[in-house]
Each structure stands twice: as C-alpha cells, then as structure tokens.
Amino acid sequence: MAGLEDLYREIILDHYRNPRNRGELEVPPATMAEGFNPLCGDEIQVYVEVRQGIISEVRLGGQGCSISQSSASMMSTAVIGKSTDGARDVMRDFKKMMSIHEDGLDGDATSGQTADRPGASGLGDLEALRGVVKFPVRIKCATLGWNTLDQVLDLLEVE
Amino acid sequence: MNTLSLDVAAIKAEFPLLQRQVYDQPIVYLDSGATSQKPQSVLDAMNQYYAEINANIHRGAYLIAEQATTAVENSRAALARFLGASVAEEIVFTKNATEAVNLVAHSWGRTNLREGDVVLLSTLEHHANIVPWQQLAADQGVEIRWIPITNEGRLDLTDLDALLDGVRLLAVTAASNVTGAMPPLRYLADAVHAVGAKILVDASQWSPHRPTDVAAWDADFVVLTAHKMCGPTGVGALWGRRDLLDAMPPFLGGGSMIQNVTFDGFTPAEVPTRFEAGTQPLAEIIGWHAAITFLEGLGLEAIAAHERDLTAYALRTLTERLGHDLTIHGPSSVEDRGGTLSLAYRDIHPHDLSQVLDQHGVCVRAGHHCTKPLMKVLGVNATTRASLYLYNDEADVDALADALFAAGEFFAF
Ligand SMILES: Cc1ncc(COP(=O)(O)O)c(C=O)c1O
Numbered sequence: 001m002a003g004l005e006d007l008y009r010e011i012i013l014d015h016y017r018n019p020r021n022r023g024e025l026e027v028p029p030a031t032m033a034e035g036f037n038p039l040c041g042d043e044i045q046v047y048v049e050v051r052q053g054i055i056s057e058v059r060l061g062g063q064g065c066s067i068s069q070s071s072a073s074m075m076s077t078a079v080i081g082k083s084t085d086g087a088r089d090v091m092r093d094f095k096k097m098m099s100i101h102e103d104g105l106d107g108d109a110t111s112g113q114t115a116d117r118p119g120a121s122g123l124g125d126l127e128a129l130r131g132v133v134k135f136p137v138r139i140k141c142a143t144l145g146w147n148t149l150d151q152v153l154d155l156l157e158v159e
Numbered sequence: 160m161n162t163l164s165l166d167v168a169a170i171k172a173e174f175p176l177l178q179r180q181v182y183d184q185p186i187v188y189l190d191s192g193a194t195s196q197k198p199q200s201v202l203d204a205m206n207q208y209y210a211e212i213n214a215n216i217h218r219g220a221y222l223i224a225e226q227a228t229t230a231v232e233n234s235r236a237a238l239a240r241f242l243g244a245s246v247a248e249e250i251v252f253t254k255n256a257t258e259a260v261n262l263v264a265h266s267w268g269r270t271n272l273r274e275g276d277v278v279l280l281s282t283l284e285h286h287a288n289i290v291p292w293q294q295l296a297a298d299q300g301v302e303i304r305w306i307p308i309t310n311e312g313r314l315d316l317t318d319l320d321a322l323l324d325g326v327r328l329l330a331v332t333a334a335s336n337v338t339g340a341m342p343p344l345r346y347l348a349d350a351v352h353a354v355g356a357k358i359l360v361d362a363s364q365w366s367p368h369r370p371t372d373v374a375a376w377d378a379d380f381v382v383l384t385a386h387k388m389c390g391p392t393g394v395g396a397l398w399g400r401r402d403l404l405d406a407m408p409p410f411l412g413g414g415s416m417i418q419n420v421t422f423d424g425f426t427p428a429e430v431p432t433r434f435e436a437g438t439q440p441l442a443e444i445i446g447w448h449a450a451i452t453f454l455e456g457l458g459l460e461a462i463a464a465h466e467r468d469l470t471a472y473a474l475r476t477l478t479e480r481l482g483h484d485l486t487i488h489g490p491s492s493v494e495d496r497g498g499t500l501s502l503a504y505r506d507i508h509p510h511d512l513s514q515v516l517d518q519h520g521v522c523v524r525a526g527h528h529c530t531k532p533l534m535k536v537l538g539v540n541a542t543t544r545a546s547l548y549l550y551n552d553e554a555d556v557d558a559l560a561d562a563l564f565a566a567g568e569f570f571a572f
Contacts, residue, residue: 004518041541055233065511066508067510067511
C-alpha cells in the first residue's frame with residue numbers, strides 16, 4: 001500500500017515550504033506561459049529568460065498544492081543554466097518518470113530508480129517525485145509546471 | 160446520536176459499500192455531494208430487471224416487454240409523486256441533471272429567447288447550470304446576469320428588482336453544492352413571475368435531502384439527477400410545466416421521439432416521449448424507482464431532520480476542535496442550509512488535505528466543485544468539501560475532525 005511518506009518526501013515538503021524562484025520577470029525580454037489544472041483550478045505562470053542560448057532565469061507565479069508547487073520549484077532549479085534543448089531533455093525524463101507503468105505502481109517508489117536506468121536519470125532531487133505515480137490523480141499536479149514550461153519553450157522556438 | 164431521528168446503524172447496514180474497509184479502516188464516506196452510495200434494494204432492482212424482464216420498452220407485444228414498459232412508467236409516476244408534480248407526463252427522463260438543463264436551454268431557450276433577453280443566474284450555480292446558458296448567450300446574443308452572494312455564501316437579494324429588469328428566465332440552484340445555502344425559491348419564483356419570466360430550479364442537491372414540491376415552489380422547470388439520491392448513475396430528469404413542455408420542440412432526434420417519419424421529414428411525438436430519443440437507461444430508471452421507495456421509506460422529513468442535527472453537530476464540533484485554523488465557506492447556522500461543508504484548514508491546499516484525510520479512510524472532495532465563478536468570489540481556487548447524508552453519523556464527523564487535526568500535524572511548519 002502506498003503511504004503518505006511515498007508522496008510527501010522531505011525534499012518535496014522543503015520545496016513547498018521554501019519555494020525557489022518565486023516571482024515574475026519582465027516580458028519581454030522574458031517569455032511567459034500560463035497553465036491550468038482544470039481538475040482543481042490550480043494555476044501557474046512560468047517565466048523564462050534565455051541569454052546566449054542558455055536559460056538564465058526562471059520565475060514562477062500562481063498557486064497550487066504541495067506537489068505542483070514543489071515540482072515546479074525543483075523544475076526551476078533543474079533547468080536554470082541549461083540550454084533549451086537541455087531543458088527539454090530533463091522534461092522528457094521527468095515526464096517518463098510520471099508515466100504509469102505496471103511495475104512502477106507495484107515497485108518500491110522510494111528506491112528512486114528504475115530497472116532500466118539505475119540511478120542515472122540525472123533528475124537529481126526530482127527523483128523524490130517518483131512516488132507520485134502511486135497516486136494517479138496527483139500526476140497532473142506534478143506535471144502542471146512542466147507542461148507550462150513546455151509551452152514557454154515552444155514560444156521561444158517561434159521567436 | 161439519540162437526538163437524531165434516523166437509525167443510522169441500521170441504515171448503514173443496507174449499503175454494501177459502507178461495509179468495506181479502506182487502508183484497514185472502516186470507510187468514512189463524506190462525498191455524497193458528488194454522488195451518494197446505493198442501498199442493496201437499488202442494486203437488487205437493477206439486477207432483477209436484467210435477470211427477469213430485460214426487453215426494450217414501448218414496442219414489443221410480448222410479456223416481458225410489457226413488464227419492462229410498465230416498470231419504467233411506474234418509475235415515472237413515482238418520480239412525479241416524489242416531486243409533487245400533477246401528472247407523470249411532466250417527467251422527462253434524461254441522462255443526468257446536466258442534460259436536463261441543456262434540454263431546456265436548447266429547446267425552450269432557442270425558441271423563446273432573443274437577442275437582448277436576459278438569463279439571470281446565481282453566483283452559487285454549478286457549471287451544469289451555467290455553461291448551457293453561456294452557450295445560448297454566445298449563439299443568440301442573450302445576456303447573462305448574476306445574483307451576487309453574501310459573506311456567508313447565501314444569495315444577496317438586496318437588488319433583486321433591478322437585477323430582474325429584462326429577465327426572461329432565472330436559473331437557480333435549490334441548494335449550493337459548495338456553501339450548502341438554500342435560496343428562498345418561492346420568493347424568487349413570485350418575483351420572477353411578476354415580471355413575466357420563468358424559473359428553472361436545479362434540485363440536484365436538494366431532492367436527496369428535503370421533501371421536494373414543485374407546486375409549492377411554483378417552479379416552471381426542475382432538474383435533478385438520480386445518483387445523488389441513492390439511485391444509479393446514468394439517469395436524471397427534467398420536470399416541466401405541461402403547457403411549457405407541450406410548446407417545446409425536440410432536443411435530440413432519433414428513435415422513439417417521433418410520431419411519424421417520411422422521406423421528407425418527421426412529426427415529433429407527444430410529451431414526454433418527444434424528449435426521450437433512443438433507448439433509455441431502463442435498468443437505471445427502474446433502479447431510481449427503488450431509490451425513491453427507499454427514501455420515502457425513511458421519510459424525507461426524517462432525513463431532513465437528521466441532516467439538520469448532524470450539520471449543526473458538524474459546525475459545532477469542527478469549530479470547537481479546529482478553532483480559527485478552520486474556515487467554513489458557508490452559512491454558520493443550519494437554517495436553510497444543507498450538510499455541505501466547504502472547508503479551508505490553515506493554508507493546506509485542498510489536494511494535500513484530502514490526501515491525508517484519505518489515509519484515515521475519510522473520503523472528501525477537493526477542487527472547485529464545478530463552480531469556478533463562485534470560487535472566484537470566495538477568493539479561492541479550490542476548497543475541501545465534506546458533504547453529509549442520511550447514512551452519516553456523529554462518529555463520521557468526529558473522524559473528519561480527527562483526520563483534519565492529523566493533517567495539521569503532518570503539514571505543520
Ligand atoms: C448543484 C448541482 N447541479 C448539477 C449537478 C450535475 O449533476 P450531473 O453531473 O449528474 O448532471 C451537480 C453535481 O455535481 C450539482 O451539485
């Protein structure tokens with residue numbers, strides 16, 4: 001049985017209590033997108049500024065639950081300093097972790113590893129969110145910030 | 160418990176789902192506002208239909224088809240009685256309350272409303288009683304106007320006269336699925352009729368809990384849904400005044416709803432068949448009858464009294480146990496108030512709160528409850544909602560208070 005400690009790992013609560021990179025950036029030069037979770041009404045604004053091909057700053061606005069807030073907070077620290085392609089790689093890895101596999105549901109969510117990629121996801125702290133897949137209704141919370149970042153990256157490509 | 164007028168232990172025993180355990184604890188089901196649990200008698204009625212009289216209705220001249228037809232028409236008659244309607248033909252079966260509102264918006268709305276006409280809604284409405292009118296507004300140039308609410312989550316009728324200017328229809332809930340407030344329907348109906356307009360009442364959150372009397376309300380249309388009143392999912396109803404229904408064109412077209420079809424066109428059937436295109440959810444209609452029988456067996460007045468006492472207990476207990484950390488978005492007195500408790504506890508997000516409650520076996524709903532305009536007025540994105548029903552007792556409320564307290568400890572920082 002999945003317990004609360006699978007979901008609310010200490011690092012998650014830490015990012016919830018002390019969210020990183022809260023605030024706004026001026027648009028332009030930054031690019032912003034807004035995301036909604038239609039299930040619960042949560043909303044998020046993701047601001048990204050890119051300098052010389054590198055994500056120099058990310059700021060987050062809006063409100064949400066501990067999972068959506070901490071996931072976005074960790075996302076911001078994970079993508080700052082990366083190229084937009086690098087950010088997309090992290091996003092892909094994260095979304096893969098959030099997709100429900102049979103063994104992902106039955107397995108030990110606290111191990112932070114999957115059989116095919118032992119400990120080598122490069123997701124760092126974000127691994128703590130792996131337990132979310134055991135609570136399928138919360139996956140949308142964990143991916144809200146990422147889907148919004150995805151929109152920002154699309155906007156950046158158009159520019 | 161002895162002050163309450165229902166034998167809740169005996170009632171609980173009739174609901175198979177309430178016997179189950181979750182996480183090795185008895186389930187504490189406090190989400191009847193979303194859907195109620197079903198007594199054994201409802202499950203049996205549906206099984207019996209399939210096992211003994213399953214046949215499509217109205218056309219087969221053989222025994223079981225006649226029995227199925229009779230069972231469905233008996234259900235219509237029972238629902239008419241339950242609602243205080245004068246004739247069974249005023250009952251149209253739909254998929255749910257949502258479809259019933261859409262039926263009125265599409266059929267009555269498109270026939271009777273023109274550009275510049277006003278549809279008055281209340282801020283308490285569920286999206287089911289908002290979006291169909293907004294669709295109409297977009298298509299026909301109809302104006303939507305809103306009745307505001309007070310700090311306690313009741314309708315603020317101070318400026319009703321001004322709000323009624325140009326109104327052709329008021330669509331209003333009988334009981335809010337968020338604040339629990341129960342608007343003064345007869346007062347509203349009289350005011351609306353005085354300006355020559357109609358009133359549609361959304362009784363989805365009323366009819367499971369209180370005696371319904373469409374004549375006493377002097378309503379023109381009433382919508383409701385079976386699954387919130389111990390009945391199955393997949394069926395609801397529109398009650399409409401016969402003269403209004405008679406003048407309305409069909410909503411959905413297809414089999415059953417016609418008198419005649421030629422190469423050139425069709426003639427619609429009489430009311431209510433006109434509005435019941437295609438094969439109806441027969442087992443569900445029959446299951447709904449069993450639910451009505453169950454509710455009437457307990458007595459709607461007794462159910463109402465039980466819920467009033469239990470709501471008073473809940474308001475008192477939660478406030479005493481959780482103090483200023485707890486906000487209840489709704490009236491603080493039980494007068495004209497249902498057992499719907501929308502809560503905010505400290506600044507714990509409703510999703511997180513309900514997740515911790517779940518671990519204690521307590522089922523509540525977190526979210527906007529399909530009332531986003533109301534959420535905006537309340538200044539929140541979401542609430543945690545506990546809703547009480549006839550099978551809940553003081554122990555369930557205590558379990559909620561315990562679990563809220565535990566959530567407070569878990570997220571303490
Ligand atoms: C007040 C109110 N109206 C309408 C509905 C819609 O009911 P249904 O989804 O069965 O159509 C609900 C249920 O969520 C409700 O609470």
